[in-house]
Amino acid sequence: MQFEVLAKCHTTRARVCRMKLAHGVTMLPTFMPVATQAAIKGLTPQQVESLGITLILNNTYHLNLRPGIKVLDEAGGAHKFQGWNRNLLTDSGGFQLVSLSKFTTITEEGALFASPFTGEPTMLTPEESISIQHSIGADIIMQLDDVVSSLTVGPRVGEAMERSVRWLDRCIEQHERSGRKDVQNLFAIVQGGLDPVLRDKCLDQMIERKDRVAGYAIGGLSGGEEKGNSLIKQCADRLPVDRPRYSMGIGFAEDLLVCVALGVDMADCVFPTRTARFGVALTFGGPLNLKLGKHTRSFEPIDKDCPCPTCTSGMSRAMLHHIVTIETAGAHAVTQHNLVFQAQIMGRARDAIIEGRFPDYLRTFFRGYFGDKGYPEWCVNALRSVGVDLLDGREVPVIPGSGAKWEYSDAA
Amino acid sequence: MGQQDQPEELVMRFPAFSFSLVATASAFASSSRPKFGGRLGKIILKRQHPLTEDGSAEGSDPPVKQTTEHIIDLDTxxxxxxxxxxxxxxxxxxxxxxxxxxxxxxxxxxxxxxxxxxxxxxxxxxxxxxxxxxxxxxxxxxxxxxxxxxxxxxxxxxxxxxxxxxxxxxxxxxxxxxxxxxxxxxxxxxxxxxxxxxxxxxxxxxxxxxxxxxxxxxxxxxxxxxxxxxxxxxxxxxxxxxxxxxxxxxxxxxxxxxxxxxxxxxxxxxxxxxxxxxxxxxxxxxxxxxxxxxxxxxxxxxxxxxxxxxxxxxxxxxxxxxxxxxxxxxxxxxxxxxxxxxxxxxxxxxxxxxxxxxxxxxxxxxxxxxxxxxxxxxxxxxxxxxxxxxxxxxxxxxxxxxSGWAVSAASAGVALDFVFPVPSEGLNAKNGRLRLSGRRDLGHNIYDTEYAHDFARLAGSFAASSDKSTALPVCPCFACSPPSSSSHILHSSVDEQSYSPGGEGDLGKAKATIQPPVTRAYVHHLLHTHEMSAHTLLVAHNLAVLDAFFAGVRRVLSHQTADGASEGQTALPLPDEITRFLDAYDRNMLVFDEAKHAWLDVDRARGKGRLAREKGKESDGGSIEGSQ
Missing domain, CATH: 3.20.20 (TIM Barrel)
Known part of the structure; x- marks a missing residue:
């Protein structure tokens, strides 16, 4: 991996970087769409690439079950299997073991779970996770970590953090033994729950191993952004400047921008593609629920300034209303749009950082996205912590909670 | 944009549709049933468009009474x-x-x-x-x-x-x-x-x-x-x-x-x-x-x-x-x-x-x-x-x-694999499965576990355009001949670095204008994971196979009706080629029924415990897939 910081925001911790991997250059900060089963739902790899996306994510847990390592080896890796020529990242499979299987028990050896094929107890060790990821062949691979929910408290959090560090060492050993270090890059995952003291301890130990890891992820915060933003800041502040920083499972526009301001370079989430299948299009003026009756006779595109194939084809909200959630083509159209929206948020952030106007960009974005309905309190606080006051002379209510504004019905 | 902005005469002009039979006279003279035999025709649709002053976009303001004509023709x-x-x-x-x-x-x-x-x-x-x-x-x-x-x-x-x-x-x-x-x-x-x-x-x-x-x-x-x-x-x-x-x-x-x-x-x-x-x-x-x-x-x-x-x-x-x-x-x-x-x-x-x-x-x-x-x-x-x-x-x-039947085949998970006329060398195992009737399937039920490790392109009757080593006709669909993404949306001023030709961002591998074909193993995987992309790829492929089929029919007809036969073409008259086709391919389309059942199975199986249920079923059937 070649990693270079090109520009820094004068106020916040945001930065623009260039990351060169075996499958090309990806400009950071970036959002990574999720191709869980080796396909961005409904699209071809060529379509995804033409949207200006250079880095996507595959899930190790799923690919290990189907098509399985044997098929991936025969195909020559996941890139060839799915026809994706650009950069690819895989997770370790640990998160799904916890989120999809209720019988998983964590031992020092690894994660013990009931095989979905036979029901028999099966062990996923750090070594095995890495060797599965070697078969997949992603440009960036993740260590197996001991994941606990962001809501967990007590000694389990500390135990998980310490174990994650020990597992990192085993992953590093396994990765270095493989001789694939020059084509695949191992990232460490900082754990420690919501406890700043544990996070600091974890950071200490993982930064010690800096020369043997290519980048760092900030884990264990998925779904807990409100509480976790100070921890993201804490991690991003301390992580080495010459390593990319990846915040896992973050995908709402406001969360992405806050993370970027705190110094995060990469994020992934199923949200933009999943919400597209439910008929929600993301725009700089807030999400549009295309299922709502108010779009029935709207001949406007989702966003007339959007460069995505859906909007440039002039596809109207009325047409989308007619097909979303009924025809797969409706899902394809909104998926293409939402992926471009995510890429636009991050692309505009890159430009703003380079041109020294990132704080303005943040204020403009929040004004457009939330209007006068109110800003999420945690965003306001998180951005104040890096020197940007979103309110800055404006009379906008500040709303506790996630603040996401969803259109549930025509009444709203 | 509004209709009122358009010059009225242009707004209300409908396209002109015409159809002509292009089969040569000798064809009709020699045909015993001129009214009902196979025939070659051409459909022509002429459409007039209002033009703006720059000559491009529709919807002009102020209206300019200038038109451009689009002609769509379709051989039948x-x-x-x-x-x-x-x-x-x-x-x-x-x-x-x-x-x-x-x-x-x-x-x-x-x-x-x-x-x-x-x-x-x-x-x-x-x-x-x-x-x-x-x-x-x-x-x-x-x-x-x-x-x-x-x-x-x-x-x-x-x-x-x-x-x-x-x-x-x-x-x-x-x-x-x-x-x-x-x-x-x-x-x-x-x-x-x-x-x-x-x-x-x-x-x-x-x-x-x-x-x-x-x-x-x-x-x-x-x-x-x-x-x-x-x-x-x-x-x-x-x-x-x-x-x-x-x-x-x-x-x-x-x-x-x-x-x-x-x-x-x-x-x-x-x-x-x-x-x-x-x-x-x-x-x-x-x-x-x-x-x-x-x-x-x-x-x-x-x-x-x-x-x-x-x-x-x-x-x-x-x-x-x-x-x-x-x-x-x-x-x-x-x-x-x-x-x-x-x-x-x-x-x-x-x-x-x-x-x-x-x-x-x-x-x-x-x-x-x-x-x-x-x-x-x-x-x-x-x-x-x-x-x-x-x-x-x-x-x-x-x-x-x-195209209804070909599209529903794609929805069911069938990749079509047939040509008309049937190649003179006949069909082989790379084409559809041989049935007891001695006829081959029109395509492949890609759900079948036999394709889990099959890295061939979808149709054995066609080549991928990346494959130069074969004389087979090329399937131009975006599954068999995926075009490289020729343009990329740039989201910031530095994005060029990901695509700069010859520079560090350039990908030698991706430079080819045509990508390798999608494999049966990949579509098999997509079908079994209920990914929508499977059907996208199959619809594109099946429509291309159908397109080639009709082109083949027209080719045979033109040989029959014009001077094609004298050019040393091997094609037989249409009725004979049709008989060869009927003898070569399974008309009962068992493969379609099998795919529909497999589609339902995957649909029903979704949810917790699915892999175990499927594994049980597969070992009953004697084949095991996806095990590590």
Whole structure:
């Protein structure tokens, strides 16, 4: 991996970087769409690439079950299997073991779970996770970590953090033994729950191993952004400047921008593609629920300034209303749009950082996205912590909670 | 954008549709059945576009009276692509516009009836239907019918002035006036006139069939009333109209309807459709809805075996038509006539009718076409196999078919793999599986575990364009010959670094203009994980195979009719090539049924414990997949 910081925001911790991997250059900060089963739902790899996306994510847990390592080896890796020529990242499979299987028990050896094929107890060790990821062949691979929910408290959090560090060492050993270090890059995952003291301890130990890891992820915060933003800041502040920083499972526009301001370079989430299948299009003026009756006779595109194939084809909200959630083509159209929206948020952030106007960009974005309905309190606080006051002379209510504004019905 | 901004004359100009038979004279001279043999034709659609001063965009302000002409031509025999809710199933707009196989797209209008007025009728611009649905006015011909010609579900009866149509919120009655209004508002290139085709429980009484052809003729006459397309000009007939030929499985009724089309009109009737001499003068082509024929009972006596059986009842029906023809121009009068009972229990033969044989189908179609000029295109919807398509080309001379069966194959997980004519060296194991009948499958049920480790391209009968080592024809679909992404949306000023040619961002591997083909193993994986991309890839592929099939038919026909044979071409005459095809490929299409079952299995199996259930099933079947 070649990693270079090109520009820094004068106020916040945001930065623009260039990351060169075996499958090309990806400009950071970036959002990574999720191709869980080796396909961005409904699209071809060529379509995804033409949207200006250079880095996507595959899930190790799923690919290990189907098509399985044997098929991936025969195909020559996941890139060839799915026809994706650009950069690819895989997770370790640990998160799904916890989120999809209720019988998983964590031992020092690894994660013990009931095989979905036979029901028999099966062990996923750090070594095995890495060797599965070697078969997949992603440009960036993740260590197996001991994941606990962001809501967990007590000694389990500390135990998980310490174990994650020990597992990192085993992953590093396994990765270095493989001789694939020059084509695949191992990232460490900082754990420690919501406890700043544990996070600091974890950071200490993982930064010690800096020369043997290519980048760092900030884990264990998925779904807990409100509480976790100070921890993201804490991690991003301390992580080495010459390593990319990846915040896992973050995908709402406001969360992405806050993370970027705190110094995060990469994020992934199923949200933009999943919400597209439910008929929600993301725009700089807030999400549009295309299922709502108010779009029935709207001949406007989702966003007339959007460069995505859906909007440039002039596809109207009325047409989308007619097909979303009924025809797969409706899902394809909104998926293409939402992926471009995510890429636009991050692309505009890159430009703003380079041109020294990132704080303005943040204020403009929040004004457009939330209007006068109110800003999420945690965003306001998180951005104040890096020197940007979103309110800055404006009379906008500040709303506790996630603040996401969803259109549930025509009444709203 | 608004319609009012357009120069009126241009706004209201409909495209000109023409069809010509291009088979050489020798072909028709040597043919024993000139009216019904396989034939080559050409459909030409000329469309005039308003131009802005810069010569590009539509919608000019101020209006400039300058036009550009788009010509879409389509060689026949060929096919149209069916749509569902206005989209080609599983394809996004960028895909649709990149596919050469999509030249004629058919839109059933009924899905839009859930709002009043239907939303596409509110679309502005010179080509509202193209604009609303995102099809290209320079590449795609759009036809419009009220009902989905592939939908055979039972419906409430039609009335004297309306057709019962189906939308997501239930049944809607669409009157003749409504249909006229919707057509003028959406401006399709071709439109199906309303025909009274019953979708009520079978079988239909003779009275119902008679009513059906009376109404259809009356409705057509009503549809053909000229109207003013341009203010202060004489009323004209600007629509390109296809007629769905009614008469069900009664050859006599079919013939009677057709004869009615060609009869010179007099008095009030003639006045109403002036300057047309007869209804047929206002008709651009004839359409046949096989779905209703297939669902219906076969003719009581197979007319092929016993042609005289039809002749017997023909005169009475023709007489009835004559009598009814006074009704043609008066919808009030029409409205007063009660709908005859659709089922006359006493008259019925209650035994289930066997499905119509190919020869019976051909006979019915020929009954409709016999009285009509051979110079208009003949369109069949609802064909169920290439075998049937070939027979209808050979025995009837049908020009256009639909893609319905190939698209539903893709939806079920079948990758088509067949060619016409059958290669002289025959088929081999790389093509479809060999059945007990000694015939091969038309394609592959990619669900089958045999494909889990199969890294070949989808069809053995075609090459991928990245593969230079074979003499096979290239499948141009984006699954077999994926084009490299030629352009990328740039999201920031530094994004060029990801794509800079020759620079560090450049990818040697990605530089090739054509990517390697999608493999069976990959599509197998996508099917088993219920990924939508599987169907996207398969629809694109199957439409390309269908496109190649029709190109093959035309090639054989042109060899037969022109000088092709003298150029040392190996192709046999069409009937012989058809026989070879029927002998080579499985007509029962067992592979389709197997795929449909597999699709259902995956659908049912979804959810927790799925992998274990599937594993159990697979080990019962003796093969194990996906184990580590």
């Amino acid at each position: 025999p060929n096919f149209l692509s069916t749509t569902s809710r206005g989209v080609v199933p599983h394809l996004s707009r960028d895909h649709c516009n990149s596919m050469s196989a999509l030249r004629w797209v058919h839109i059933p209008f009924e899905s839009f009836l859930d709002h009043t007025p239907p939303v596409p009728t509110l679309q502005c611009g010179p080509n509202p239907l193209h604009t609303f649905l995102g099809f290209s006015t320079s590449k795609q011909l759009l036809s419009l019918s009220l009902r989905d010609p592939l939908d055979a579900r039972e419906m409430p009866p039609n009335g004297n002035t309306y057709v019962s149509a189906n939308c997501i919120r239930g049944v809607r009655k669409v009157t003749l006036a409504d249909w006229h209004k919707y057509t003028l508002a959406t401006r399709p290139d071709l439109v199906f006139a309303l025909s009274d085709i019953p979708f009520t429980p079978l079988p239909h009484s003779q009275k119902r069939i008679t009513k059906s052809i009376e109404r259809s003729a009356g409705w057509l006459a009503e549809f053909l009333r000229p109207h003013k397309t341009v203010t202060n000009s004489a009323p004209t007939h600007p629509l390109n109209i296809l007629v769905q030929m009614p008469g069900g499985t009664s050859a006599a009724a079919r013939e009677a309807f057709a004869r009615g089309l060609t009869e010179t009109l007099h008095d009030r009737e003639a006045e109403a459709v002036k300057p047309l001499r007869c209804l047929d003068d206002g008709v651009a082509g004839y359409a046949f809805d096989l779905v209703t024929l297939r669902a219906g009972p076969g003719p009581a006596d197979d007319p092929v075996i016993n042609p005289s059986a039809n002749q017997l009842d023909a005169p009475t029906e023709v007489a009835e038509i004559k009598e009814a023809s006074t009704l043609l121009q008066d919808s009030n009068l029409l409205a007063g006539i009660p709908t005859p009972s659709t089922v006359c229990a006493q008259e019925l033969i209650t035994v289930a009718a066997p499905p119509l044989s190919a020869s019976a189908l051909s006979t019915l179609l020929r009954s409709s076409l016999a009285p009509l000029p051979p110079t208009k295109p003949r369109l069949v919807t609802g064909s169920c196999s290439p075998h049937e398509v070939l027979e209808l080309i050979r025995d009837v001379g049908v020009d256009v078919f639909d």
